[in-house]
Amino acid sequence: MLDHVELLGFAAAFLTTIAFIPQVVQVWKSKSTDGLSLTTYLIFVTGVFLWFLYGLNIGSLSMIIANFITVILALIIIYFIIKSKK
Amino acid sequence: MLDHVELLGFAAAFLTTIAFIPQVVQVWKSKSTDGLSLTTYLIFVTGVFLWFLYGLNIGSLSMIIANFITVILALIIIYFIIKSKK
Numbered sequence: 001m002l003d004h005v006e007l008l009g010f011a012a013a014f015l016t017t018i019a020f021i022p023q024v025v026q027v028w029k030s031k032s033t034d035g036l037s038l039t040t041y042l043i044f045v046t047g048v049f050l051w052f053l054y055g056l057n058i059g060s061l062s063m064i065i066a067n068f069i070t071v072i073l074a075l076i077i078i079y080f081i082i083k084s085k086k
Numbered sequence: 087m088l089d090h091v092e093l094l095g096f097a098a099a100f101l102t103t104i105a106f107i108p109q110v111v112q113v114w115k116s117k118s119t120d121g122l123s124l125t126t127y128l129i130f131v132t133g134v135f136l137w138f139l140y141g142l143n144i145g146s147l148s149m150i151i152a153n154f155i156t157v158i159l160a161l162i163i164i165y166f167i168i169k170s171k172k
Binding site: 005008009011012013014015016017018019020021022023025026027030032033034035036037039040041043044046047048050051053054057058 | 091094095097098099100101102103104105106107108109111112113116118119120121122123125126127129130132133134136137139140143144
């Protein structure tokens, strides 16, 4: 069974991962990325990818899965930002 | 000395923390939060706060500092989103 601290980490990982779903939905529906900072998402996706590599290194499945999903969501947002700037 | 894996974690924490600075600057300068999902930032700040608590629990200073800064940055963005919706 998970102890309280690991449960906290799991809840944290779950929230910081699903957090970007409403942003993806909003960008997808509105096709508008006004106000979204491309620099923020580029730095963020790089950082999250490093968290993913960190998870691989320490063998943490929850970190691997959570950060993999966040990378995908952030890449979708980046795609729309770059597309809308053209 | 930090080993390679901890250096990776440090770089990841650094990037996912500073990532939100350009977004704060952009929102601050433009006073516009069009396109930013409030739901995303509310879920995100909750998740990051849980990461902060997780850091406290496991006694990880880098997690405590990184997530504390990210909470502050996310709260500034949330403040501007709510203010602009009024």
